[in-house]
Amino acid sequence: VEADDSQLGALEVAKILKGVVDAEQPQLILLGKQAIDDDSNQVGQMLGALLGAGQGTFASAVKVEGDKVQVTREIDGGLQTVELALPAIITTDLRLNEPRYAALPNIMKARKKPLDTKSPSDYGVNPATKLKTVKVEAPAERKAGVQVKSVDELVEKLKNEAKVI
Template identity: 85%
Template sequence: MKALVAVKRVVDANVKVRVKPDNSGVDLTNVKMSINPFCEIAVEEAVRLKEKGIVSEIVVVSVGAKEAQEQIRSSMALGADRGILVETADELGALEVAKILKGVVAQEQPQLILLGKQAIDDDSNQVGQMLAALLGVGQATFASEVKVEGEKVQVTREIDGGLQTIELNLPAIITTDLRLNEPRYAALPNIMKARKKPLDTKSPADYGVATGSKLKTLKVEAPAERQAGVQVKSVDELVDKLKNEAKVI
């Protein structure tokens, strides 16, 4: 069984994001970049399935700038077998990325497609669902447990009311949640081996996708700083502040 895992290059989760002075976007100058944490969980799950003998090959794909090769190599160091970079300098929306991934799936013919449930930079939570719709295959989002048995996969997913377990026919798309697993650290020998693993570079045009998102970022602002709280002496004073100052009632 072949598994395809999509990963995204994002600002490291431990880095404090800085907004550009002109509010046109996020300042990436000298900023540490990493694999999106949810995507890293997807890679880890694919590697665990390979260790169990269920998956025979793991292909990692990323869509973005040339620098995303770094995140693909990191995925290979974790256990992926080869990588594909669909290189583009354009800012793409979720639908464009899903269309590119559809083309990759058509060429690679994986039985299992794993994605992080969302990226921590845009939080769109759309690519997995869009890809499932474009391919016409089953999907299981927010996965906290994955069990593959023959030509079916059982996925326990987190919903508002608790946990829901569903069964899908393969091929299927799964988007991973935080509680699915804890990604491992790459050992130095594996990091060295990852440098020699095959990595193909493609373009969106290779999959018949025109670049250029229909969405445009107008303005990016840093969140407002939290104000210090105040103590009140009575319920009446609390209600007065909520009504006249906070204006929430």
């Protein structure tokens, strides 16, 4: 799908992907965890809502068995495994796999294959995001901290300077 990236927000991308999924009918849709440009982590969840499909997020392991898929993800307390019915959407964590690299002869063969190019309007999507960046600014500078040499010095500073004890 050819589009101007600056005009696409997460919702527009999810709607385009929904059009592709409706046309292709895949059983398993794999997406990255978050966008590289704005770090938003929204497209997978929005696509799941638009399709009404189950979703497993932040997958570090995936196992497909028949018409089910098990997704293991890391959480604060360890690992969590969920089971989803296909079709399903999975957003991946960097631990899911190690990428393999295509050999040069295969790259050359792929260049000769015809590409079916589409535009967002082919999927009924108006490529005009409703989000606008108002401003971006650095955080306020903070004062440097003070190192103390002993617990006694720390207690003294907390008592007399900070007046918190």
